[in-house]
Amino acid sequence: MSSSDEFVLSAARYGKDKVRVFRIVRDPAAGVHHVVEYNVKVLLEGDIETSYTQADNSVVVATDSMKNIVYYLAKISPHILVPERFALHLGTHIVSKYAHIHKAFVTVEQLRWSRIPINADGSDGGEHPHSFIRDGEEKRVVKVEVDATKGKGKLVAKASAGIVDLLVLKTTESAFTNFIRDKYTTLVEVDDRILSTAIDLEYTFSPIEIASPTDEAKEEFVVPTDISTGTLFDTSVPTRARASTLRIFATDNSASVQATLHRMASAILADNAAVTSVSYALPNKHYIPVDMRYIGLENLKPSEAEVFTPVAAPSGLITATVSRKTA
């Protein structure tokens, strides 16, 4: 028996990653420019097996073409400024155009460009109409899967969104005690420590069904108005999720990263009816007090230590998903 009869292609998905795109939307009436910068990933599934098993490229939408579709929709999409809507437009466009492509997985990572807080005439305050600042390396991330396996007329979109690389630190109101002590334990209990993490947050929405756009309307794809509130298109969710994450990080008297994570996730579920589950991945970025007894200085008492070594690796990594109970 040849090896090709013995094996089966059990999964295949391909596409373009790291498509970098920047778009200006000019509003001459208001005298204001809006900008977005995205890193886009688009992966496809469908009747593409023969490209792997028989070197048959006739089923392949070139990844280069996918990159060009991203640029094209960045130019013409009415949804470009809202990553959730743009991701849905992109996924919908691709599965509608190519009959043999059954699913599109779109990830849009949005880099920060905030308005420089100065007026156009140079006076303080306000927000500049066309000058921006990269105020942090945190990124907003949106993931949309458009599923055409129920037929091209009836698309199902699954979506999640969130934040990565939101770096935070607090200098007190964090403790870690009562953990298992055995022959492997060297960590001392602390009732006061630095807590720092790079927040990775993902919240998931209920799947939505959308009618596939007709050929003529494919490019002007309009997000249906009846699903524009209480869903992934509720643009107040990202603002609330970020604000409550920061509020709880700052104010929680933390017993552990695990306990603080659970409070942050529960708050997002409580505040956002459209969200069905919330996941965090929180590295525990350790700051170790420097032992300064070599020079006769006290620097080890947790609540009084002043000089620390930030330790890049290893770090703890605390993850969890909190979901609504199903009745």
Ligand SMILES: O=c1[nH]c(=O)c2[nH]c(=O)[nH]c2[nH]1
């Ligand atoms: O908040 C914490 N959770 C842990 O599970 C853990 N483990 C550890 O060594 N330090 C910490 N801190």
